[in-house]
Amino acid sequence: MRTFIKKWEWVEFISDSVLTEQYDDFNKWFKRIMKKIATNLWWTITWFKPNHFDTSWFITVGDKHVFISISDLIFFKDEWKNHILYRTAKDINDYMWWSNKYTTLINLRWDLDKIFNN
Numbered sequence: 001m002r003t004f005i006k007k008w009e010w011v012e013f014i015s016d017s018v019l020t021e022q023y024d025d026f027n028k029w030f031k032r033i034m035k036k037i038a039t040n041l042w043w044t045i046t047w048f049k050p051n052h053f054d055t056s057w058f059i060t061v062g063d064k065h066v067f068i069s070i071s072d073l074i075f076f077k078d079e080w081k082n083h084i085l086y087r088t089a090k091d092i093n094d095y096m097w098w099s100n101k102y103t104t105l106i107n108l109r110w111d112l113d114k115i116f117n118n
Contacts, residue, residue, distance in 0.1 A: 004033050005081055005105065013053065013073040023053055023073065030055060030070075030080075037109050043116065046092050058092045061116040065089040068108075081105040088115060 007029065014020050027050045038045050038059060046065070048057040056069040068086045071079040084105060088098045103111040 001033055001105065004029055009078075009081065012077075015053075015074045019050070019052065023050070026073065027055060034059075041109070041113065041116075043112075058089065059112065060092065064116055065092055065094070066112055066115055067094070068112075084108055086111065 008026060011022070011026075013026070014022055031045075031048055034045060034048070034057065037043070042061070044060045046058045046060045049055065052072075053074050054070055054072045056067065059066050059068065065088065066086055067089045068084060070084055073080055076083070082104050083102050085100050085102055086108070087100050101111070
């Protein structure tokens with residue numbers, strides 16, 4: 001994970017009306033990191049959607065679901081690593097179930113582990 005952060009933490013993302021190769025590359029790296037975390041903890045990424053310079057996904061364990069989102073990389077430059085939104089959800093179609101919480105990329109695994117192991 002630290003390699004991922006070092007690779008991307010000082011990158012200035014190029015704004016465009018379409019998804020850029022740079023953003024696509026970031027998402028591939030990001031998804032790889034999330035899959036590694038999920039696989040190691042027996043979590044399932046049930047939905048992963050890159051949008052226009054932001055990304056959201058659901059992670060599921062049994063009947064527990066968590067929605068996770070990172071903000072627009074152009075306007076919120078450090079939030080992909082320092083201000084990740086997460087909240088519990090009743091299913092993978094629920095975007096508004098509980099209140100928002102925020103964590104860092106480094107602490108994301110630990111904060112989600114608290115939810116899934118409660």
